[in-house]
Amino acid sequence: MKFKIHSCICLNIIYLVLFCEIHAEPKPPLKCNLTQKLKDEIKSYTPIVNRIIKSAVSGNSQGQTWKELANFVDTFGNRISGSQNLENAIDYMLNRSISYGLENVHGEPVEVPHWVRGNERATLLSPRIQKLNILGLGGSIGTPPEGITAPVIVVETFDELQEKANEAQGKIVVFAEKWEGYGKTVQYRQYAAVRGAKVGAVATLLRSIAPFSINSPHTGWQDYSDDVRKIPTAAITVEDAEMLLRMYRQGRSITINLYMEAKTLPPVQSRNTIAEIEGSKRPEQAVIVSGHLDSWDVGTGAMDDGGGAFISWYSLVLLKQLNLRPKRTIRAILWTGEEEGLIGAFQYAKVHDKKDFNLLMESDEGTFNPNGLYFSGKDSTACILQEIL
């Protein structure tokens, strides 16, 4: 989640800051020099802010966002880009927005990839038979119909793979990388297939990008490189990755059969979902609250990113129900094609002038107790936020 502010102080900011998912990040203390006039203006919004908080926490809107989200995910389930399910979910949110009286409700076209998982499985054949739970990585190609049966090498780092480059030819390379936090470890998911193919591997498997698992693999998107042969790639569980690493270190010969039907179909026209409450004084200036509607195909996307999408979207419903009209336009954007690389957001940035955006918020780190604020922007704006909080 990121917050960006160019300039403004209004009810919008106060409201958004208090009601969006918040994430703490320690920063050096700010040197602020706000005018008394500005401080007074911020203070003058307190009664309205309190009214909004009361409605959300203990009033008519208490629990409503959760109910809306639960109904949504129960109705549509997973919403992977390219699927009819996602488009049905977008239609639903457009209609729901209209039914709540939100304004300028519309979809904006975005072309998204259409990757389909199909059936997939992996079996450890030696030193003993064991089913390995896998999830093919988004964008992966499939295997031939008989699957790929090959000996295995296991490495913990890209450097180690480089050292063992002459052993990798014709093998399945398993990455049993150490968990060092998502941001750092995710490179193994992004580049496993490319790095493996460069040294002649026939497929890659990697330890799920997660601190632990309960025999549950974790998927995500990966990209091939145009100059490197494409090979199938999938995530295995933390337990299996560690077991394979132990076996390999003990010098046992390991063989795996990998079967994947994954394929990429032609791109599909999808939509970013937009709804607004138009500003009373500066309607051309927008404060954006957002999350993504698309999800992976193997869950309901309640957390990733149903929670973020719904706390953003429902904030407009709440304002509408309280009959509050902000000075600037508040725009909810429910992105499409996020999981495949922020496709909806990039398309939106391409066709809209960002000088019209005063504040952009995106919540996509799970929806938990608010305990801080991550902000990216000018110090002068951070000072305003600090004063508000």
Ligand SMILES: [Zn+2]
């Ligand atoms: Zn997400």
